[in-house]
Amino acid sequence: MSSLLVHELEQQLRQLETQLAESFMQTVELLSTLVAAVERFYEGSHCRFIGYKAAEVARRLGLSEVEVFEIQVAGLLHDIGKIGYPDALLQKFPTEMTAEERHLYERHPELGWHILRKHSGLQTVAEIVLQHHERLDGSGFPRHLRGRQIHIGAAIIAVVDVFHNALYRRRREARYRHAAPTAPVPSPEEQQRYIQVLRHLEEKAGSVYHPAVVRTFIELVEEERRALGQRLLQAVAVNQLREGMVVAENYYTPYGLLVIAQGERLTSAMLPVLVRFAELGEIPHKLLVWV
Secondary structure (H helix, E strand, C coil), X not given: CCHHHHHHHHHHHHHHHHHHHHHHHHHHHHHHHHHHCCCCCECCCHHHHHHHHHHHHHHHCCCCHHXXXXXXXXXXXXXXXXXXCCHHHHCCCHHHCCHHHXXXXXXXXXXXXXXXXXXXXXXXXXXXXXXXXXXXXXXXXCCCCEHHHCCHHHHHHHHHHHHHHHHHECCHHHCCCCCCCCCCCCCHHHHHHHHHHHXXXXXXXXXCECHXXXXXXXXHHHHHHHHHCCCCEEEEEHHHCCCCCEECCXXXXXXXXXXXXXXXXXXXXXXXXXXXXXHCXXXXXXXXXXX
16 A cells, blocks of 8 residues: 555544544534523523533543543533423422422433433443432432442532532522622622532532542632632623633623623633624623633
8 A cells, every 4th residue: 555545544534533523522512502401590601610610620630631521521411311391490409399309300310311322422421420419428319329339520520510509509589680790709698608518518528529529629619719819800802802711791692592601711712602603793792801
């Protein structure tokens, strides 16, 4: 076989790999858009927060890039099993649910697993989604797994999920209001909830939650909170946004689709997407960000 033919075959293989990767990411993006439909009772994007923060924790724990990617995708899709659930259930905290509602709620990890396992590239992601409500002491659901039976990705998502639910699930009196830009210093009520959820995670580390995950996640959010307190709020043109800036309010399309959420840290992949949305008139040409 000539070297020219080998080179052509290698090029074709690389092109095929790129096409397959792009197709896979389009599938993930499509599914995450569907999941966003069940996030009406959160301030900001729940699934994106879980995905990005879980990936960062996994990276800090020394997991491989493949594992980090799978955990990020699982975070983005962890609530896919809630699609089709009635608003009357989605707006409630678990402690507010009737026994029948609680039974339905506890089925969502398994429903998500059934959806995701149909894709050959999402087998590990499906398993993580299935386990994301399991707890070290066996008190979780749906299979009451214990300790090392729980995938590390599920253990990470469990901690990040508890944190975000405690801080960003809309309280009843605020469930139908859009979030306004907030200062880097939280209100007394927000500060109290922040302290309470960190205390809860620390107290339950080793018994309910993975101790290394709790320690790493708390280090991460504390670092980010200190860094945010040193930033300035500015309106920045979308074509001048930079990686690392933090969005200061939620931005929706005219049809109510959340494009970027308050508190999200901009990545290089987000920047061209925001420019396109602004060019289409879907979001303002200037965004409020902490710089």
